[in-house]
Amino acid sequence: MSNSVVIAILSGLAMGVVFGFALEKSRVFEPGVIVGQMQLRNFIMLKIFLTAVATGALVLAMLNGFGFVKLQPKAVLYAADLVGGLLLGAGIALAGACPGTTLAQIGVGYRDALFTLAGGLAGAVAFSYAQPWLDKALIGTGPKLIFTDLAGIPYWQGAIALSAAITLVLILMEKLRSWRKDLGSDFDGSTVEADRPLKHRAIPAE
């Protein structure tokens, strides 16, 4: 193996460990948090997601703005992005995980996540067999379009504007509902008791 591949593997492992720590400490890997997000009653996932997007946009505004890196946007494939995104979302709701957090669930010992992983590998292989046909029928090709190109402004300006807008949204979201309320008593995103104060009050005191 060449040196660059060895460096890639070692840096991937190190970055993955940091990623895994962030996913576990923030509890976003919990099925209760992810299902809760899709049921619109737990907002930890959206808060982490938006924070990571805003941070990534600021970082890339600098790295790309000063010419250190090229952007790597994916091609816009309207039908494939829509159909694939819908299927992916359905899978995330039923798995209580996404492809990355499945591995975090395995790390902490959730046994059902091994089945999510096996199903994911099977899904990837099934797609591989179908890819030559799907590519013609649905996926196709498209331009690597980014919004700032449409607006005719440099990427760094749009990226900073996005970060600022996300920051405002997050401040508002946090005011409406603190992240601590979404943690759950066992840090698993399950806030059943907190959701039903009236029912508890209806039970007569003994």
Added chain:
Amino acid sequence: MPTLFDKAWSPYVAGVLIGLLQIPAFLLIETALGASSSYVTVGDAIANLIDPSLSRIDYVAKHLAANAKNLWQVALVTGIAIGAFMSMKLSGARRQTISPIWSRVLGSSSPSLRYGVAFFAGFLMLFGARIADGCTSGHGLSGMAQLSVGSTLAVAAMFAGGIITASLLLRRI
């Protein structure tokens, strides 16, 4: 100040940390954070042992190449499992073998039902992610940060698919 022994960090601390991972990804590997391609690399490597003709498909050959990008992403998702395990050990936030939410969400405490649903869900998740050419990480974290038009559409569809599925098939918890 967050420590490694905490059971929970603020989503903002974790989000900043994840966003900063784009720096080494772009500088060292010339790629953005992503997770779902690694399922193709690993899944097809296994399937190719049984059916060697699989690697004649260009898409498969591209993902099986032992190059920096493919192996970096396999290492990344492996690292996620290791990092989550270490974090759990340090904080002592041990988990049961199945999250207690599932018996309420699925309306049954049968582990085999949960395992079946998990397998089916994993299949849907990766089949969909590969059609869209990315998942929550590649389209979500990386694509949105790069202001990608396609990624924004994919993420909107992903949340729509998740919210519709949860409201049709899952019990409120």
